[in-house]
Amino acid sequence: MADAGEAAPKRGSVVVPVESTPTLRATVTHLVESAADGEFSSIHFVVFATWRRDDPDTADREAAVDRLLERVSTWAEADLADADDVDVDDVEVVTAVVGDDEYLFGADDYVRELAAYADEHGAETVVLDPEYTPVGNTTLLQPLEFALSSTDLAVREAPVTRPTRRERLRKEATGIRFVAIFGLSLAFYLALGDPLYPFDLVSGVASATIVAITLSRISLDADPSLPRTPIRLLRGAVYVPVLLLEILKSNLVVARVILDPRLPIDPTLNRVRVIVGSGLPITTLANSITLTPGTLTVRARDGNLYVHSLIPWAREGLFDGSLERWTRFVFYGREAARLPTPRERDDVGIFQGPDATEEYPGARSDGGTREEGDPVDGSVADADEEVTPE
Amino acid sequence: MIDAIGPARLALIVAFxxxxxxxxxxxxxxxxxxxDVYSRAHTASQADTLGAGFTLAAVALAAGWQGVGFKSVLLVFFIFVTNPTAAHAIARAAFEAGIVPWTEGDERR
Structure with missing residues (x-):
């Protein structure tokens, strides 16, 4: 992988986030043609890392990304050689991996990384492959284009034709994801019905097929693979009783606070930077935190979880990070579960109340209605307001 | 279906x-x-998880390991996955709408 050189961006540079899509080849050609027409002097193809550098077992994914980038630069070079009205040395093609120093959770995070990269390399334009969704992350609800509109970068979509839907479906339909989803749906259907009754068998196969066709791309971010998936399921089975116990314990504490008028609540919004991957791991962790009474995940942003806590006890538990360690155990194994607590890592913040350590963050993605300088806590309310809610 | 429920099992069913x-x-x-909306989201979904969880556990015990009992175990699983997701959706919507969580000293809303 070439690093970005010191080429003076007189005609401007362009950043193109890529992943393996059916339209990637055409997108590359479009960019090289634009560059040949004198629009760009250097093209940066970047891939968002779905791992952190210090994660165990990421060699496969890194190798896959390296192969993708290598393919892209080969294509670009071939297109450059084909373009007759351009000097090959005149257009610089750069490939890079960005964001492997932390986990990226959503469009906000991708845009931040992209903007930082563009800034560093003097790029002012972003061209998007029309089929591009970052790292196959189907959990990304907010379109990247929308999030990009909050930056100074000029954004456009490469004008390349998408392949027909039918082709895409057929391509995915052969995948192992299809088989996995089909098998799971059929097993579930037959568990509810009667596996020996022919009508249930036929209707089960029909529904499982429909479910697999429509959901195999959405439900799974990555192919299930043989040693890894069963091991994760087993570790998940270990985690379930631990989580149940945790839920029971917290429920009793919170029930006491709710039922006893003398016990005050002290809710605050907090931030904790968690070290788990995007997609399923972060969902597992956020849901586990929400399931545990007293803590409620409000937002995943910038590698942080914003967690609302009802009582200080729950907040302290959150900052001790036992659920984070368990999630890492489930997804990455025992080795990965040994890490300092978020408090020790100094990865925590309290946004409200007397112990507040940070400014209250406004809503951002929708433009927000909060103004800078809104009161962040109850300091404007009457001081002798009752402390416990009735 | 409910033919022979021993006293120990009956006690467990009642307890659950x-x-x-x-x-x-x-x-x-x-x-x-x-x-406020955040603290209510806590209790509305979470305490309810155990409420529904224990009730369904009682149902499963009463029904035994077949048909209904098995389905209630699946239901518990379903609730444990969907409940936090719904709570998060509510909390996130409130946050995006710019609602600042209640803190000590605020008025009730």
């Missing part, structure tokens, strides 16, 4: 039903007493 009732009651009390 009562626990389910208790946590549902806590959940209800919380929704009435707590001051």
């Amino acid at each position: 039903s009562l626990l389910g009732l208790f946590f549902t009651f806590v959940s209800m009390t919380g929704v009435i007493r707590l001051p």
